[in-house]
Structures are given as structure tokens and as C-alpha cells.
Amino acid sequence: MSEANASATRITPGNALRPEDIALLETKPADAVAQYALWLGDDALILAQRLGWWISRAPELEEDVALGNIALDQIGHARSFLTYAGRAWDKTEDDLAYFRREPEFRSVHLVEQPNGDFARTIARQFVVALYQWELYSRLVDSSDPTLAAIAAKAVKEVDYHRDHSIQWTLRLAQGTDESRRRMIAGLKLTWPYVEELFTDHPLVNELGDIAVRPSSLRSSFDEAVKLVLDEADLELPDVPGAIGGGRQGLHSEHLGYILAELQVLAREYPGASW
Structure with a gap:
């Protein structure tokens, strides 16, 4: 989002849009394509807001930096997807980030969940990073050139996020009795929200080869998860799934609090600049 309206996070040159990115984003997408871009942008935006909380609170200085950088990467992804989506409705990325109400967001419940302790955050990152990768x-092969271009940049960054979360999952699971206990607890709290990531929606049928069918990702995701958990000597949590509904604007009780923090400055001083 622009520096004029940024609140809890700020844009740096490292995740600013390049001229070639802007040229692609100037294409006006069909409404269905914009809705799909909104899904992905909202996931990234809300996750970034959650991760930004860890800056100055992580268990070691290096993790302040690492989680902050992952958050900035997610903001970069959100900027691209929301800018592209907004063109369908003559809205800016700031309009979509700061001036939509809670039911208008399309983020999945997983990214809205509380950070909890460090192990719970790592468990969430482990799932999200493997899913996004x-x-x-797959999205790099989208027949929509803008979505393909955004994905091509994002996948390189998510590859680092994936490695980071895997290494911490192993480190916590194979560390002390306490760190292992917390990692197991983090996975149990995270796992109910996994199913929503792979639930198909009518929008995907409408988009055809523009979008990626979520259910088509499940088998490769499960294989990747199993490899890591086997190495960590962990088992898949046996827990019931959550209801979900984020893609339809039905959110957990947590999103309202996230948006209150994210949007307060832009809403108090609309159009402000400095």
C-alpha cells in the first residue's frame, strides 16, 4: 500500500512494484478474475499483518528480521494482486486494503488465526508456505499473463518462506521436550483450518485455466507435509476441521480486530500524505 496510507507496515524499495509490473497491472481484468486476485491478495495482506506483530517480539533478533521480511514479501504479493483486482472496479490497492468492511474480505480463516506462541506461528507458516508454494x-502457467507474472515473482520468495518454516519445524520438534510439546500443540491448533485451503468454489470453475483448482494441490501438499513430519518424528494431528467460509466473506472472530489495527490510520485521516 502507498506510504500515504500505510499504518502497521510500510513499503520499502525491496517490495515496491517495478515498471514492468505496473504495465501488466494496468490491464483491466474481468470481474471473475478480479475476484480471484482478491482472494489471493487478501490472504497475503492479512498474513502479513499477523507476522508483522512479531517484530521486536521474536525469540531472537534474527527472527525479528526473518519474520519481518516474510511479512514484507506478503505485502508485496498483496499489493500486486489487489492492484490488479482493483482495476476491474476502478479502485486502488489502498481502497481495497483500508476501506472495505470485514464481510468484503475474502481471506481464509487460517491466516486470521492468532499468532499464539512462536511454535504456533511456525506451524501456521509451515502450512501456508507449503500451500502457497x-x-x-501452478499459477505461473495461468492463461492470464498478469496472474502468471505475479506468481512467477511470488514463488521465488515463498520458496524461502517454505525453507524457513521447515527448518524451524524440525528445530522445534527435535529440540527440548518443551519445544517439541509446543510444536505439537501448534500443529493441532493449525490443522483444523487446512481443509479450507483446498476447497473448490464455483468461481474456479468459471475461470478454467486462468485459476488453479484448490483441490488439485492437496495430494502434493500432503506429500510435502508428510516428508517433513516424518523427519521431525511428528504425526498429523487428528482433529476435526473448522467450518471455514472466508471466501464467501464469513470470517472468524479475529478478522475484525486485525482490520481495526490495519485500517485505523487511513480511516482517521483519509487521503493524508507526508
Whole structure:
């Protein structure tokens, strides 16, 4: 989002849009394509807001930097997807980020969940990073050139996110009794929200080869998860799934609090600049 309206996070040259990115984003997408871009942009935006909380709170200084950088990458992805989506409705990325109400967001419940302790955050990152890597790896072949270009940039960054979360999952699971206990607890709290990531929606049928069918990612995601959990000597949590509904604007109780923090400055001083 622009520096004029940024609140909890700020844009740096490292995740600013390049001229070639802007040229692609100037294409006006069909409404269905814009809705799909909104899904992906909202996931990234809300996750970034959650991760930004860890800056100055992580268990070691290096993790302040690492989680902050992952958050900035997610903001970069959100900027691209929301800019592209907004063109369908003559709205800016700031309009979509700061001036939509809670039911208008399309993020999945997983990214809205509380950070909890560090192990719970790592468990969430482990799931999200593996999912996003599978998603963007397929989306690079989208017949929509803008979505393909955004995915091509994003997948390189998510590859680092994936490695980071895997290494911490192993480190916590194979560390002390306490770190292992917390990692197991983090996975149990995270796992109910996994199913929503792979639920198909009518919008995907409408888009055909523009979008990636979520259910098509599940088998490769499960294989990747199993490899890591086997190495960590962990088992898949046996827990019931959550209801979900984020793609339809039905959110967990947590999203309202996230948006209150994210949007307060832009809403208090609309159009402000400095």
C-alpha cells in the first residue's frame, strides 16, 4: 500500500512494484478474475499483518528480521494482486486494503488465526508456505499473463518462506521436550483450518485455466507435509476441521480486530500524505 496510507507496515524499495509490473497491472481484468486476485491478495495482506506483530517480539533478533521480511514479501504479493483486482472496479490497492468492511474480505480463516506462541506461528507458516508454494508453482502457467507474472515473482520468495518454516519445524520438534510439546500443540491448533485451503468454489470453475483448482494441490501438499513430519518424528494431528467460509466473506472472530489495527490510520485521516 502507498506510504500515504500505510499504518502497521510500510513499503520499502525491496517490495515496491517495478515498471514492468505496473504495465501488466494496468490491464483491466474481468470481474471473475478480479475476484480471484482478491482472494489471493487478501490472504497475503492479512498474513502479513499477523507476522508483522512479531517484530521486536521474536525469540531472537534474527527472527525479528526473518519474520519481518516474510511479512514484507506478503505485502508485496498483496499489493500486486489487489492492484490488479482493483482495476476491474476502478479502485486502488489502498481502497481495497483500508476501506472495505470485514464481510468484503475474502481471506481464509487460517491466516486470521492468532499468532499464539512462536511454535504456533511456525506451524501456521509451515502450512501456508507449503500451500502457497504449490499454488504459485501452478499459477505461473495461468492463461492470464498478469496472474502468471505475479506468481512467477511470488514463488521465488515463498520458496524461502517454505525453507524457513521447515527448518524451524524440525528445530522445534527435535529440540527440548518443551519445544517439541509446543510444536505439537501448534500443529493441532493449525490443522483444523487446512481443509479450507483446498476447497473448490464455483468461481474456479468459471475461470478454467486462468485459476488453479484448490483441490488439485492437496495430494502434493500432503506429500510435502508428510516428508517433513516424518523427519521431525511428528504425526498429523487428528482433529476435526473448522467450518471455514472466508471466501464467501464469513470470517472468524479475529478478522475484525486485525482490520481495526490495519485500517485505523487511513480511516482517521483519509487521503493524508507526508
